[in-house]
Amino acid sequence: xxxxxxxxxxxxxxxxxSVKIECRSLDFQAxxxxxxxxxxxxxxxxxxxxxxxxxxxxxxxVEKDKFLINHASLTLSTLTVTSAHPEDSSxxxxxxxxxxxxxxxxxxxFGPGTRLTVT
Amino acid sequence: xQEVTQIPAALSVPxxxxxxxxxxxxxxxIYNLQWFRQDPGKGLTSLLLIQSSQxxxxxxxxxxxxxxxxxxxxxxxxxxxxxxxxxxxxxxAGNKLxxxxxxxxxxxx
Numbered sequence: 254x255x256x257x258x259x260x261x262x263x264x265x266x267x268x269x270x271s272v273k274i275e276c277r278s279l280d281f282q283a284x285x286x287x288x289x290x291x292x293x294x295x296x297x298x299x300x301x302x303x304x305x306x307x308x309x310x311x312x313x314x315v316e317k318d319k320f321l322i323n324h325a326s327l328t329l330s331t332l333t334v335t336s337a338h339p340e341d342s343s344x345x346x347x348x349x350x351x352x353x354x355x356x357x358x359x360x361x362x363f364g365p366g367t368r369l370t371v372t
Numbered sequence: 373x374q375e376v377t378q379i380p381a382a383l384s385v386p387x388x389x390x391x392x393x394x395x396x397x398x399x400x401x402i403y404n405l406q407w408f409r410q411d412p413g414k415g416l417t418s419l420l421l422i423q424s425s426q427x428x429x430x431x432x433x434x435x436x437x438x439x440x441x442x443x444x445x446x447x448x449x450x451x452x453x454x455x456x457x458x459x460x461x462x463x464x465a466g467n468k469l470x471x472x473x474x475x476x477x478x479x480x481x
Contacts, residue, residue: 287469296461296471297416346415348469359403359465365415 255351256280259364266337266371274332274367276347282327283349287361288320291344303330337371344368374399376464378472386480391449393475395462400440407436407447408461410474416461420447452479 256279266272276286284305289297301322302310309322319341321333330349334341345368348361375398385391395405404423408416420429422438422445429436433450449456459474 296473297463298471299468302468344413359469360406360421361465361469363408363416363418368413 255362257283257347257349257362257364259345259347259367261367262365263368264370266369268338268371269336271333271335272337272369274334274345274347274369276330276332276349276364278328278349278351278362281349281351283330283351284327286324286330286347286349288322288330288332289346289348291346291366297346300332334369337369339371342369342371374402374464374466374468374470376462376470376472378460378462378475380475381473382476382478384478384480385452387452387454389452389479391447391452391456391477391479393447393449393460393462393477395445395447395472397443397445397464397470399464399466400443401466402440403465405436405438405445406463406465406469407434407445408463410459410461412459419460452477454479454481 258277260275286303288300290300291297299312300315303322303324305324311317324330344366346366348363351362377396379394406421407419420436422429435448438445457479459476461474463469463471
């Protein structure tokens with residue numbers, strides 16, 4: 254149980270275009286999802302917390318107008334990178350609290366990640 | 373603000389040797405501490421989760437300890453194998469999940 258999927262697994266786009274990444278909880282409902290970014294050889298950095306039916310909470314330094322987050326249902330959150338530039342190239346990973354399926358109330362289950370390359 | 377540090381940043385051992393990976397955190401007010409494995413270009417695989425009320429967790433060759441008072445967790449991997457080569461990340465769960473920088477492990481045959 255507690256499976257999180259992401260789509261696409263990798264994407265290449267041209268500078269200036271927008272890219273949407275989907276994060277789905279497959280076997281549970283997730284009221285809260287998280288989006289992380291990981292640059293090469295670095296650790297994961299939290300970008301934002303996505304709450305179903307309300308606005309996302311962004312971490313300091315993350316541009317909310319550039320990284321649009323929509324959590325329209327209990328099983329889907331999307332991250333849209335708008336007007337992407339090469340410096341946005343990174344590995345984006347989502348996670349979700351799994352509620353009753355989790356070992357701990359605050360355990361997050363992670364998706365497999367999406368590698369974005371902006372040319 | 374929680375800060376999580378992992379030492380060493382990289383580790384190379386011959387096959388069969390035991391691995392000891394260290395994780396320290398500055399804020400002891402955590403709900404749990406997790407250890408993850410990450411292979412190159414891949415996502416995270418959860419290895420062990422230690423709840424704040426626990427002192428250790430074990431799974432096969434893996435054992436993780438937690439000392440909240442000193443802000444430390446240690447992951448032990450017994451009898452290392454080349455397949456254990458990966459980056460190991462610890463993460464402390466407070467109101468956010470804060471990751472350490474990871475330890476890159478290479479187990480040489």
